[in-house]
Amino acid sequence: xxxxxVEHISKNFENTEVLKDIGFSLEKGEVLSIIGxxxxxxxxxxxxxxxxxxxxxxxxxxxxxxxxxxxxxxTRQETEIRKKRLHFGLVFQSFNLxxxxxxxxxxxxxxxxxxxxxxxxxxxxxxIHQEIEEEAKALLVQMGxxxxxxxxxxxxxxxxxxxxxxxxxxxxxxxxxxxxEPTSALDPELTGEVLKVIKELADKKTTMIIVTHEMAFAxxxxxxxIFMDEGRILEQGTPEEIFEHTREERTRQFLSRYTNG
Amino acid sequence: xxxxxxQMPIVIRxxxxxxxxxxxxxxxxxxxxxxxGLVIAFGSMSRFKPLSWLTNIIVWIIRGTPLMIQLMIxxxxxxxxxxxxxxxxxxxxxxxxxxxxxxxxxxxxxxIYRGGIQGVPVGQEEAxxxxxxxxxxxxxxxxxxxxxxxxxxxxxxxxxxxxxxxSLATTIALQEIIWAGESFMKGSQGISGAIWPLFxxxxxxxVFSGVMTVLLGRLERKLEYFR
Numbered sequence: 001x002x003x004x005x006v007e008h009i010s011k012n013f014e015n016t017e018v019l020k021d022i023g024f025s026l027e028k029g030e031v032l033s034i035i036g037x038x039x040x041x042x043x044x045x046x047x048x049x050x051x052x053x054x055x056x057x058x059x060x061x062x063x064x065x066x067x068x069x070x071x072x073x074x075t076r077q078e079t080e081i082r083k084k085r086l087h088f089g090l091v092f093q094s095f096n097l098x099x100x101x102x103x104x105x106x107x108x109x110x111x112x113x114x115x116x117x118x119x120x121x122x123x124x125x126x127x128i129h130q131e132i133e134e135e136a137k138a139l140l141v142q143m144g145x146x147x148x149x150x151x152x153x154x155x156x157x158x159x160x161x162x163x164x165x166x167x168x169x170x171x172x173x174x175x176x177x178x179x180x181e182p183t184s185a186l187d188p189e190l191t192g193e194v195l196k197v198i199k200e201l202a203d204k205k206t207t208m209i210i211v212t213h214e215m216a217f218a219x220x221x222x223x224x225x226i227f228m229d230e231g232r233i234l235e236q237g238t239p240e241e242i243f244e245h246t247r248e249e250r251t252r253q254f255l256s257r258y259t260n261g
Numbered sequence: 262x263x264x265x266x267x268q269m270p271i272v273i274r275x276x277x278x279x280x281x282x283x284x285x286x287x288x289x290x291x292x293x294x295x296x297x298g299l300v301i302a303f304g305s306m307s308r309f310k311p312l313s314w315l316t317n318i319i320v321w322i323i324r325g326t327p328l329m330i331q332l333m334i335x336x337x338x339x340x341x342x343x344x345x346x347x348x349x350x351x352x353x354x355x356x357x358x359x360x361x362x363x364x365x366x367x368x369x370x371x372x373i374y375r376g377g378i379q380g381v382p383v384g385q386e387e388a389x390x391x392x393x394x395x396x397x398x399x400x401x402x403x404x405x406x407x408x409x410x411x412x413x414x415x416x417x418x419x420x421x422x423x424x425x426x427x428s429l430a431t432t433i434a435l436q437e438i439i440w441a442g443e444s445f446m447k448g449s450q451g452i453s454g455a456i457w458p459l460f461x462x463x464x465x466x467x468v469f470s471g472v473m474t475v476l477l478g479r480l481e482r483k484l485e486y487f488r
Contacts, residue, residue, distance in 0.1 A: 050391050086393045096388035100406045100487040109402065110392035154488035172392060 001064055003028040003207055004176055009058035011044060018044045019055065020232040026176070026224070029205035033218035033239075036228035037254060042211040045228075046178050049209070050090045051081045062087045062175055089169030093181040095161040097153040103164045104149040107136040107171050114172075132171075139167040143197055159190030163197055170201075177201070179210040195221075215258045219243050227251045265457060271450050272458045279441030280465050286358055286427045286437065291420070293363035298370025305375060316371075323368040329429050332361040336433040351436055358430040362423075369419055377412035378404075410484045417477040424470045438462045 002025040011019040019041045026032055034042045047053040049060065051068070054076060060068040067084045069075050097106050111132045115121055121128060140149050143163040153161055162182055169177055179198065183191040195217050201208065202221045212218055218225060218239065225242040227235040235248050246252045304316035323331065336357040340346035348357040381404045389399035431439040442459035445452045452458075 052387055052390065082390075082393055082395065085391060088391075090391040092384060092388065094384055096382070096384035098385065098388070098403050100410075110389075110394055113394055113398050113402065152487050168392070 002026060002061075003030075003063060005059075005061040006049075007059045007061075009045070009048060009055045009060070011041075011048060011053060011055045018231050019048070020230075022058070022233055024226060024233065024236060026207065026209070028207055030207060030223045031202045031221055032209045032224045032226065033222035034209065034211045034226045034228060035213070035215065035218055035242075035254075036234075040228040041231040042228050043180055046090065046180050046209065046211055049176075049178060050088050051085050052090075086172055087175045089172060089174035089177040091162070091165050091169050091177070091179045091182050093184050095153070095158070095165045095185070097161055097164055097168070099153050102150050102152055103140060103145060103156065103160075103167075104133070104136055106153070106164055107139060107168045108132055110168070111136070111171050136167070136171055139170055140164070142200075143167045144193070157190060158186045159193045162186065162190075162194045166194075166197060166201075175207060177206055177208045179208065179212070181211055181213065183212070183214060215243070215255065227254065229254070268445075268452050268455060268458075271452060272445060272455075272461070275441045275444070275450065276438055276458065276462060276465065279436060279438035279462075282355070282435065282437040283427045283465075284469075286355070286362060286430060286435070287423060289359045290362040290366055290423060290427075293359065294366035294370055297363060297367035298374055301367055301371035302374035302378065305371060306378070320368045320371060323365055324372075328361065328365050328426060329432055331365055332358060332429060332433055335361045354430075354433055354435045357433060358435050362427070362430075366419065366423060370416070373412050373415045373419065374408075376415070377408040380411050381407045406484075410487070413477065413481050413484060417474070417481070420473055420477060421470050424473060425466055428466075438465055 004026040006025070007023045009019055009022040010017065022041075022045060024032075034045070036042055044053060048055045055068070055070055057070045058068075059066060059070070066072070066075065067087065074080065098109065101109060112129070115128050115132065118128070137149065140146065143166060145160060145163055145167070148156060148160055148164075151160075153164070156164065162185075166177075166182075182198070183194050186194060191214070195214065198208070198210065199217075199221055210218070210222070220239075222239050225237065225239050226233050227242060227248070229250055235242060235246070235251050241247075242251065243255065246255065301316055301320065305313055305320060307313045307316070336348055336354070339348065346353075348354060385403055385407065386399055389403050390396075394402070427437060428439045430437050431443070434440065439459070439462055442462040445455040445458040447453065
């Protein structure tokens, strides 16, 4: 069964159609790259998955469970949405780390707040805290930040910040981890270290959706590629199908800008 | 010079008790205006239009007119226009002054708060939401400290201004330090025609604002650990 099913998602901002009838499905462990020019709706779509925007039509299912159905008002309530968000993680282009917390604090904060809702929290407070801290530390080690845990975001490079942000998202163990142009704010050298981490996650079969302008990376890491244009999916398939056996003229035109420099 | 030395103990005692009144007005204003400013700030940012208009008009009027006039209106209006003097004696003058100062400073604070609240990037809220935090948690655990950091420098300016603005209360004859200093010109406790006590009050303000500057500077440095 597909881990994620998206059907007929559309979204309007006032009078402009930003998303038109988006539909696809994703299997567990797959990596989906969404490519396309700026303004094609990629970011808006990720924001819909993470409930930062509400689609006007369509259905989103995770592991067969309906998380969002535009026709079912009960799936659109704030309290419901908060829990459902946890199926997804989102890594932002601009990191959005919390500046007053250390790298470790950033990774731990949301987990600790969630733990307070556990019924046995009071009894096992110390134990739970320790567990969260150990997991957070392990994640930062995995991100190559073992010696940066006590640093505040302003003391870290952009690449390090983004790796903290990835650890922060992973700490909540989302089913699907989304990236919104994770390297667009970084210079080429720092881009490399972030992409390397994402590649490692892909090797570990982390289900991911990556909006990116790094075509070589998308080709290399993705098991599935979607090309979006003017709010709709113009073409989807394996990286080979999209990059080497392009069907649509518009896709070819878009890709040529990257291959010709 | 000898005369001054002779007058000194009487004058100092008088100025000290006046200064106590100044300090009282200062702290009462802060305690009242700091939370009231937050209420006004939320009012002015309300999505309910009539409320935000009303609040913005009030803030405009209070910030657009001198505090001295506001003091006089609040103090004299009930007695001279409504013929119902509600501010009785020195205690009444103090309450009237406190009301005027709290309203005035709350309006200035509200504008600062608003800047602080709106200055926190939207991305902070979104990052919190995506991590499954409630709006309440996001406000208290993520945004509040960032807001405080943003508002401390402009608030420091206002607080230093407040130290000196308390002297305006002398216009409604509140017996604060300026009033006490001036009394020795008109004649009080056997001293008259002495101008130096009034000049000497400046020294009190200078020391007090110096202390506040140091304290607020310390707070500002405490928040320098993040950016």
